[in-house]
Amino acid sequence: MRPAGFGLILACAVALSSAAVILENGMPVLWAQTAGQVSELPISNGILTPDPWHFLNRMSLYRLMIAATDPLMGSMGMSSTLSPLWGLPLQLGWMLTSGRLADPTDATTCGLQTGDTMCISTQSWWGCVNYFTSALPFLSAAQQGFFGPDVQVQLQVPAGVEDYCTTYADCSTRYPDAMSKWDAFFQSHYSSEELAFVNSWLNSAEYVAAAHFQANLEKSTLFLTPLPSRILRAGDVAPNIADLSQEENHSLSIFSWMNNINNLLGGSLVRMWKSAMCSVATREKGRDLLEQLLLNPGFATSTFLSIITEMTTSC
Template sequence: MLRPAVLGLLLTCAATLCSSAVVPEQTVSLLFAQTAGDLNEFPKQGETVVVNPWHYLHRMSMNRLMIASTAPFMGSMGPNPSDGCMWGLPMQLSWLLNSGRLADPTGQTTCGVETENRMCISPNSWWACQNYFVSVIPFLCAAEQGMLGAGVTIQMENPDGFGDYCSTYADCSAKYPEVVAKWDAFYQGLKASVDSTLPDNEKKDALLGLFWDGQMTSMRTAAVCKDKQSSYYPVETSFANNWMISAEYVAGARFHFNLENAVMFAAPMPTRLLKEGDNPPDIADLTPEENHTLTTFSWINRIDKALLGKLVDLWHRAMCSVSTREKGRDMMVQLMLNPAYATDNFVSIITEMIINC
């Protein structure tokens, strides 16, 4: 069950969301009202727009601008700006901020500490590093593909000594060519979809496929962040790894993270970093929903290990058509949000879906 505050959020968003994708200030601390609604609101060096992705409002601004610029091409997703498929990105970033996962886990700086410098995003954070690949690179690709206007040049401000972070489209293309190619293909597909004669459900499925290709290529490439996990307790590292694995299932089903679905999936995520002694589903200061999320992520990983890493492959094989992916999305909702869901039937259902492919 969704918390009353989250239900209120959805009602507020439904009543007030407009074509420019402006979300009210009270929405799960997305803080859209404080972010840039136009590239001209960023500082410039000559004709180059300069963005600081290590400040929460700048990184959230990128998400806001990507949602707004892609909304005109998302008609197959639904009639409203809240129906686009990119809402999982700002909701994820908001959760990371509110749960303390963007702060410096080494304790060597006050970056991200709520009482001192809450808007700071630490380059030492594994979560911030992983998120960099699903926010900065798609944003630079959006600019390159003309989604943000003609002839836009963007430069990221990155801290010295962190060579894994790229700063321009050319830099990212050289360091991570596969990621850039996937996001370029997504934006090109969006523009081409305007003239597509496919039925909306097939067009939507195709666009979601391109989106998740970009998303998962970004997340897999974020393996370069791995060494940053050493600053966390083992239980938090385990959760982070399980979270990454769960994304494979969501991606395989081409889940549609419109605003409503993004809020539903963000609501039961753990609201603080996990520490020594935390043992889900019995973490006293987390809600039953948060404990269920942690237990489900762990269960999925255990089953995959029991099957020698084949469960992800089985899932992707089962997601072979528009209809099976629709069933897969329903299964993911039940698995993640319904504690009464019979998980012991999960593998048998997947097997049956493969037979029907």
């Protein structure tokens, strides 16, 4: 039986004469064969024991880190491919398909087509350097609870190799500067409630921009005053957040409603709004409509939808 990924490696070897392959179906090479859940990694006595010297295991570390941190990347945009971590798996894929993870000494067949194509050689300078941007951040992410509470990790290491840290404590002792920076990266995150507000805030910008909102002192103050006066915490559910005012609870509810309706409609609410903002008159009406929706608790959301529909047909 040929090793996993043999066909891809063979095809990549042919392609090397022009350019190394880094994408497969729009994702990093062999992405579909990596672990999509932490439970798919090797485990022993309740401790995760991934092998970072096996390409699929090392690529899995990236996939799991990206999946765990994606909900915190709302400020990057709405796409699931905007995380700054994406450069790392692409780089690892390039190292594989360009032959840089194989044993350069020819003392073993690690990483070669005649051996284990998924093997990352401890003699590969590229593979060794990449260890510090894959194993270390994964250990940090696990320590910060991104893969669940009390998840312990003990990385595997090839026999006879002693130069690589394999646990969070070990890496923190050997490389305190690098680990403290990864810890800072994984600790500066918000609650899911705050992230939901971030996404709804980004969605609201579509309406404001299309209506040519007049950002003067008076209007800006009017719209910013009812926004939440603190960062949202776990358990905050508008309109029933006790330590926020009625106005703040109302604005959070409206922001959430606008985003949720737009998502349910596949983005058509924003498209309808942009289409309706086709003239000076409709944009003026649109600005008034936004003001009513955000500032007047008695203004029904159903009225907002019917007015948009009417305005769209008049353009």
